[in-house]
Structures are given as structure tokens and as C-alpha cells.
Amino acid sequence: MIALADCNSFFCSVEKVFHPGLDEKPVCVLSCNDGCIVALTPEAKAIGLHRGDPIFKMRDIVEHNNVKLFSTNMYLYAAMSKRVNNILRTAVPHTESYSIDESFLYLDGMEKLYNLEEYMRGVAEKVKLYTDIPVSVGIAPSKTLAKMGSKFAKQYKGYRSVCMIDNEDKRRKALELFELADVWGIGRQTLAKLNYLGIHTPLEFADKKESWVRSHFNLPEVQTWKELNGIPSINTAEVAQKQSISTSRSFGEMVTSIDSLRASVADFAASCANKLRGQHSVASTITVYIMSNRFREDLPQYSNGQTAILPISTSDTIEITQAALSVLESIYREGIFYKKSGVILGNITDASVIQQNLFDEVKNRPQRFQLMKSIDEINHKFGLKKIKLAVEGEGHQSWHSKSEHRSGNYLSNINEILTINI
Template sequence: MIALVDCNSFFCSVEKVFHPGLNGKPVCVLSCNDGCIVALTPEAKALGLRRGDPIFKKKDIVQHYGVKLFSTNMYLYAAMSKRVNNILRSAVPHSEVYSIDESFLYLDGLEKYHDLEDYMRGVVEKVRLYTDIPVSVGIAHTKTLAKIGSKFAKQYKGYHSVCMIDNEEKRRKALALFDLSDVWGIGKQTLAKLNYLGIRTPLEFADKKESWVRSHFSKPGWQTWKELNGISCIDTSEVAQRQTICTSRSFGNLVTDYDALQASVASFAASCANKLRGQHSLTSAVTVFVSSNRFREDLTQYSNGQTRILPMPTSDTIEITQAALSVLKEIYREGISYKKTGVILGDITDASYIQQNLFDEVKNRPERMQLMKSIDALNHRFGLRKIHLAVEGEEKQAWHAKSEFRSGNYLSDLKEILTIQI
């Protein structure tokens, strides 16, 4: 059996941990630049707020109902996620982090000694006791069914945070009641195709013959069909590894200076390289794009982007940054007020398989990779960007996000540790 542990409204829940007076009140977490809503509590949804809403259009609701706003603080959320996952790892023999707020737990063997529902409710209580983060758990024979179970556990209080789909009757009932658009692995295009073929529920899809599914859908659709039928076949490690990595951001203020624009691109390139090494991958293509503020009709509009193909796959921050900056030089135009830049890494491959190049200009590549590992270890220990390229610039630059409502890094920075008044 597999359990999917999902933290409820995770970003908002973390903020509420350090602001306990907000329990039962509407809370929204905004994007890094305080532009739109990226997470919200059920109380905020009840007011008509939705994820993706531009916050300036909802000012009246925010002010009238006293909605508490926070800027996204990924350092804080990642630190709390680590604490939750440490508790989960101590509870089961094997766990797998899928995202910052979701983890799969493998329960094989535990059924000999425990009632799995009661055991996982004990884990839920332990997470709540140690972190004050509410979680919902789905238990099933496949990861897709476990995800469905976790959503039922979150939606209906009668499950007491744990929903187990462990037999045919429960599976068919769950698939008949669940929204097809919410099934893991069914995106907009697949949903439109299923609806066109007359399928409206997950159960109708699961009841189709395998030959029919193979004739109408590619491998991902066939895998989803098998998972819905209780046949485990999805390797989450393959799903989690991204085929493209992007870091982009709208600026807190318009930028006209080339040096500031260069610093933003260098910083985003370094962030992409860090993520790339984190998933043990390499890239062969670096794309950079820039754009002005399309909402400012009084300003000259401009947007452009180009891709640079690298001579051989790499995850070297220096090499990736150099490629990104060379692209920026080609697409930069003077006299433009820039609102956004971004870096995208594509053509991603596994770092275990490297195609060597006889004419590789980087002669000390093994030493450079060891340098990257050392820098990553130091930054992990002492804080992100403690060691970075000089071209990235210092803190508090014009292109940095506003983040006017950001909470402190209470769990990772002694300078911002939480203080209380007695």
C-alpha cells in the first residue's frame, strides 16, 4: 500500500503557525512580487477570492473582511517542509518527497503489525503536534488512487484526515464521485479529449478496455488508466525530474540599466543551475527572455528571447551563466524599461550519462564540478547565496521583488528568529 501525505493549504498553514491569531480567519499568500494570490485558506475562498487573482483587483474584499496578506517566503516554507518530512521518514521504512507539500510513503509490511488507517492517523497527529501543520492522507494500491484518497480526506471531516481505498467497492465509489479534471495525470488537453469521447468521470475512463485506451492515448494516459484500475506503474522519480527548468520574475521596479538587468539574468541562471544539480541532471540549451511592461501603454513595448546551445551537457553555474549573459547581450535594447527577465534550461539529461566532446574548451571540468558541489554544500549550510558570482550583485537591487508582506526566516536565519513579548 502507498500513502500520499498532503499538507493542507501549506503556504498559508506555515504562516498561521507563526501567527496563531489567524486561526479561522481568511489568509492569502501572494507571489514574490505581491502581484497575485498563489495560496489561500478556505475562509478566503468563501469570500470569493481565487488562486491567480490579481490582488489590486481585490483590494475592496481584502480591506472589508480584514484578509491577512503574506508574501511568498520559500526559505521559510522549505524549512518547515523539511521538518514535516523528517517526521514522515521516522514513521515508515521508505518515503519519497514529491513536492514541497506532498510525500509518498510506502507502507508495505506495516499491515502485519498495524491497522494502516489508525497508524497514519497517529502520524497525522504527530505532524500536527510537532509542527502545527494539518495534513491529509490517502492510502491505496497506486499513487494516483492515493492522491484521490487524500483529497477526499481533506474535503470530508468524517474521514478524520485519512481515507483508505483498499478494495474494489471503495475504488469504484471513489472514481464515480471524483472530479475527472482533478485526477493526477489528466491535464487540460487530455480532459478535453476525454470529454469529446463522452467520458465524464474517472470511473467511466477506468472501465474502458485497455485496447481502447492504447488506441486513443499515449503512454501517460495509459499509465493513468492502469493506476485508476489499481495497477501501480508510475515511477515518481521520473515524473518529478523536470524536463525544463525556468526561473523568472517580474521586477519590483522597472529596470533600464544594463548592469541591473545583467545581475537579474545571472541570478536566475545560478538558481536554475542549482535546481539542475539538485535533480542530478545536465542541460544543453540555455534560453533567456526579456520583456517590458505590457500594461504600460505609455512606454515603448519590447520582448525577445533566444536560445544558446552548449557544446556539451553541463550543470556548471559559471558555464550556464556565461551562456545566459551572452544571449542577453544579443537581445538587449537600449531605451527600454524592462519589467521581467527569465532563464530557461532545456534539453535536460541525466547526469549519469555524459556525452564527451573531443573539442571541449573547459579543460578542468572534473575540478569545476567538484567546486560546484563544495559551493552547494556551503550555501546549504550557511544560507542561500552566501557564495555567489559577483555579476549577480548584492541584495536589495531595483529588480528584486517587492515582498512587502514577507514573514521572517524564523527557522533558518538567526537574524530573523521569532521574538515574543511576555
């Protein structure tokens, strides 16, 4: 059996931990530059707010209902996520962090020692006690069914934080009640095709023969079909590694100089490279794009992007940043007020197998690899970006995002530690 532990309204829940008095109150977390709602509590949904709403259009609702707003603070959320995962790992030996607020727990063999439903309910209570973060748990034979179970546990209080789908009757009932559009692995195009073929519920899809599914869909949809039938088929570690890595941001203030754009692109390229090394991967393509403010019709409009191909797949920050800056130089145009830039790494493969190039111009790759490893260790110990490239710049820069409602980094920065007035 597999369990999915999903933190409820995670970003909002973390903010509520450090701001007492917000229980059962509408709370929203805002995106980069405090532009849109990216997370909200059920109470905020109940008054008409939705994920993705531009906050300037919702000011009347926010002010009338005294909605508490917070700027996204990924440092704080990541630190709390680490604490939650540490508790989960002490309870279940084999765990896999799927996202900042979700973890898969492999329960094989534990059913001989525990009642799995009661055991995981105890784990959820422990997480709540130690971190004050509410967790919903789904238990099932496959990851897709476990995700469905966690959503049922979140939606219905009668489950007391844990929904277990452990027999055929429960599986069919869950598939009958669940929304097809919410099934993990079914995107908009797949949903449209399923509806066109007369399938409107997960149960109708699961009841189809495998030969029919293979004749109409590709491997990912076949894997989803198997998962809905309780057959484990998705390797989430493999799925994560295949994804491209992207870092982008809308600027707090529009910029015109190439130096400011260089600093932003270098910062994003370094972040992408760090993520690559974190999942033990390498990339061979780098895309850089820049764009003006499309909402400022009074200003010249411009957007462009290009892709560079590296001779050897790499996760080296220096090499990736140099390539990204070279692309930026080729697409930059003077006289434009730029509002956003971004870096995307593609063609990602496992770092254990790298195709070499006879004409490689980097002659000290082993030493560069050790350098990156040492920098990662120092930054992990003393804080992100303690060591970085000079081109990334120092201090607050004009392109940095606005975050007027940001909480302190209470768990990772001694200068922002929470203080209590008595």
C-alpha cells in the first residue's frame, strides 16, 4: 500500500502557524510581485476568491472581508516542509518527497504490524502537534488512488484526516464520485478526448479494456488507467527528472539597462543549475527570454527568446550562466522597458551518463564538478546564495520582486527570528 500525505492549504497554513488568530479566517498568499492569488484557505474561497485572481481586481472583497494577505516566501515554506518531512520519515522508513507539500509513503509490510488507517491517522496528528500543519492522507494500492484518497480526506471531516481505499467496493465508489478533470495525469487535452469518446467519470475510464485504452491513447494515459485499477505504474522520481526546469520572474520595477537584465538572467540560470544538481541531472539546452510590460500600451512592446545548445550536458553554474548571458546579448534591444525575464533548461538527463565531446573546450571538468559540490555544501550550511557569481549583483536590485506582505524567514534566518513581546 502507498500513502500520500498532503499538507492542507500549505502556504496559508504555514503563515497561520506564525500569525495567531487566523484560524477560520480568510487568508491568501500572493504571487511574485504580489500580483495574483496563488494559495487561499477554504474561508477565502467561500467569499468568492479563487486561485489566479489578480489581487487589484479583488480589493473590494479583500477589504470588506478583512482578508489577510501574505507575499510568497519560499524560504519559509521550504523550511517548514523539511520539518514535516522529517516527521514523516521517522514514522515510515521509505518516503519520497513529491512536492513541497506532498510526500508518498511506502507502507509495504507495515500492515502486518499496524492498522494502517489508524497508524497514519496518528502520524497526521503528530505532524499537527509538532508543526501545527494539518495533513490529509490517502492510502491505496497505487499513487493515483492515494492522491484521490487524500482529496477525499481533505474534503470530508468524517474521515478524520485519513481515507483508505483498500478494497474493490471502495475503489469503485471513489472513482464514481471523483471528478475526471481532477484525476492526476489527466490534462485538458486528455479530458477533452475522453469526453469526446463518451467517458465522463474515472470509473467509466477504468472499466475500459486495456486494449481499447492503448488503441486510443499514449503510454501516460495507459499508466493512469492502470493506476485507477489499483496497479502501480508511475515512477514519480522518473517523471520529475524528465521535466524541464524553469525560473522566471516579473520585475518589481521595469528595467532598461542590459546590466540589470544580466543580473536577473544570471540569478535565474544559477537557480536552475542548482535545481539540476539537486536531482542529479544535467541539461544540454538553455532558453532565455525577455519581455516588456504588455499592459503598458503607451510603451514600445517587445519580447524575444532563443535557445542555445551546449556541447556537453552539464549542471555547472558557470557554464550554464555564460551560455544564458550569451543568448541574452543576442536578443536584447535598447530602449525597451523590460518587465520579465526567464531561463529554461531542457533536454534533461541523468548525471550518471553523459555523452562526451572530443572538442570540449572545458578542460577541468572534474575540478569544476568538485567546485560546484563545495559551493552547494556551503550554501546549504550557511544559507542560499551565500556564494554566488558576481554578475548576479549585490543587495536589493530594481528587478527584484515586490513583497510588501512577506513574513520573516523565522526558521532559517537568525536576523528574522520570531520575537514575542510579553
